[in-house]
Amino acid sequence: MQKSLHIDPGKCTNCLQCELACSYDNEGVFNPAKSRIKVFTFHDEGRFVPYTCTQCAEAWCMQACPVDAISLDAATGAKVVSEWLCVGCKVCTIACPFGTVNYNADSGKVIKCDLCGGDPECAKACPTEAITYIDANWTGLDRMRQWAARTDAGSGAGASASA
Template sequence: MQKSLHINADKCTGCLQCEMACSFENYGVFNTAQSRIKVFDFHHTGKKVPYTCTQCDEAWCLHACPVEAIQVDAASGAKVVHEDICVGCKVCTISCPFGTINYVQETGKVQKCDLCDGNPACADACPTGAITYVDANWTGLDKMREWADKVGNQAAGA
């Protein structure tokens, strides 16, 4: 069963625990600047939204990489950057329509979410359940429930 990150922005408080967990998991330091997930703070609405690689099926990054440094991990299904192959050309950063691949000046390579080998630190660290790791087939289930509830709670003839 393939799994994917499911993000429910309505539950995010902006605590940045996901960013801290990610940077620690990948670099051994608590430094949000090194996180592969970011929490955007929309000041005008007060909304906080976690955002990271969606591991999309189309995988423009993977197809764009001229040296095949981005490959699919068989166990997790994540599109993973192999730093030993990456030449830092940044073509993948340009091809990603979501902007979730970042060039790291210090290494001269790119980084993106790799789902932490199937155990995402961001999901484990999220205290509100805004980030969960669920069956990839059901990432829209909450939205379906919400819509069904709205439709089912309409007064007759309304």
């Protein structure tokens, strides 16, 4: 059964353990700027939202890559950037409407969440279970519920979801 990252912003305390674990595991440094997951802060509401790639089925990044550098990891469902093939053109960074592919100026390549090959460090590092790695169907259901709520609220995005 394929798993995916499930994020519950209500449990996030902004401790940034996820960002540190991600940057250390993937880039060898404790540097949130090099993390593939980022906690966005809404100070006026006291709310913190961890955010990263959802490995979306549309895979705008993979489709847009001009040199075949992003491929599907069939085991995890992750869309994975090949450092060998990426030329750093950044088209994927503007093609991804979620903003979750980022350019790493030090390497001259792009980086994105690859689910750590099926054992995501961010989920392991999260002390409050705001980030968990669980059965994909369950998170999908949860997302659909969120979208249903959006539709009820009559937002533009929700309305087109039901179209």
